[in-house]
Amino acid sequence: MYALDTVDLEVKSGEFLTLLGPSGSGKTTLLMAIAGFNRPDAGSIRFADTEMILTPPHKRDVGMVFQSYALFPHMTVSENIAFPLKLRNVETKEKKQRVQEALDTVQLSDLGNRNIDQLSGGQRQRVALARAFVFKPQILLMDEPLSALDKKLREHMQIELKRIHEQLGVTTVYVTHDQREALTMSDRIAVINDGKIAQIDTPHAIYNQPSNQFVADFIGESSILPLTLEADNKLSFSGQNIRTDVNLNSARQWGLLVRPERLFVADKNSLSIDEHLIFNGIVRDFVYQGETAYAVATINQSYELAFRFGTDASSTEHMMQTGDEITLGLNRHDTTVIPLEQIDQS
């Protein structure tokens, strides 16, 4: 049993790459291997073309923001940030200037003399970040740096981190289990599951063309409907043809991925079979959530389809009721076909 299976990952220079996966998927193990804190049984870690796998962590020149921030409690904010510079024998004047620049970048210009225990969670996070990039490392690693912050601050820091990344242009590998965070910040996302990379692509592609059921399930909300493979090697769902570019030759089950927000409630007669997939069903659950409403319909008496639609001031809390008959439409260009995993016996 390995925490990390064969992983082949290439991070482009200057890129913001996120390792996204559920807890225990191996994403932190991978990050720790890059930083040099754990020793893989075999493999290669190269920065540019230099083999680093035998290099001890203190010679790797990698900046890391820890989940716990790991700020030195016996040093002030400035001393924490100056620590890597001191180790690199940067002269006093330049050191001072670079510490101040780093403080400015994370918008803590005046807090240099504070002790660590005088800082709030968000401020600590910024100090940890400043300390990690002040020595201009080749790579910046971040291990769930925002997980200890409350939701509002977390969302603010996501934008902030993205800004700082653009400003510094440093190659960044970011670990999170929060898919929204990954979608917000990344140039590319590597979805990790069971110690393997399930898919690596841009946020847009990961969301819209997940290459397997795990990614489809893990990212965003989704309903997956099982498709029938017809004799003419075409897919269909309850008699409606599904067009796809996916190569269907491999013998396996296929499913239709439906994102809740792509479905729309429609009048039966306004939909055309050429442009739309049409689902008739009965509302099973309905929840008003403020900016959107979320509902689940049962179609063909057996499948569940979640859908979400925008609300406005005139929409009421009970605009839909359990048991209502409903017709849902989906634009044909919004259809995504994914291979289904082998069905478990359980």
Place this chain on the structure above:
Amino acid sequence: MNEQSLKAQEVKEQWMLLGLAGPAVLLIFAIIIVPVGWLTYLSFVDSNGEFTLEHYQKMIEYKSYARTFITTFEVSILTTLICIAIGYPLAYFLSVLPPRLAGLFMLTVLLPFWTSLLVRTYAWLVLLQKKGIINDMAISMGVWDSPLKLAHNLTGTLIGMAHIMLPFLILPLYGSMKKIQRDLMHAAANLGASPIKAFWQVYFPLTLSGMVAGSLIVFILCLGFYVTPAVLGGGRVIMVATQITAILENQFNWGAASALGVVLLVATLVILYVASKLFKINSVLFGKD
């Protein structure tokens, strides 16, 4: 609403808390404050009950007193240093062990703690004396030729005292080491600190409070130590406590004995005060950050 009832409840709770502390306060008063006050009084009166500074003057006049104090501080400082030298690596070792093993090893550190001080001291005598186990074994194995003088001198005293004092240093030190997050050491390495630099710039400063607390306890306990220097010192290591006993046994001079005790007490308090000024008092006494 209900202000008065709530206030009354609060007052009642405070009285109850005070009531709980009552017996301890009484006990401390009865067995510490009163006797120490009495001894202090005795040190300032002569055999006729008149006020005198004679006992303190003698202490300055006679060289033997000064020698005793020097020996006392010497032995205490050396014991503390030996404890640090042995205890720091040991506490570190304990702090990195997995919890179950750490418990087991901690037991071996604490086990001697539960044995009588006298028994342990005489056990060391059996090991260290001229025809003792260590000399016999070393000679039969050819490590050294003639018996080394390990007991009845300073060496024996230090060995015995360091052994007895070690747990007092290890416990607070272990506590402060346990509190250091692993991430901190990772961060130090990540930022470019070699293991040695990471130790001196991050690890050691964070264990300082525990080390100061432990050292202070060891040092202060050493100042008043009697049994071990008396037995393992073989009359050659005269510490203040030994001298006090001698004065009482030979001269039955309570005044002189009390004066010695008072000076030792004052010296201890001065050291505690200075230490608390140099380090935060909390960190000194409780090993807190």
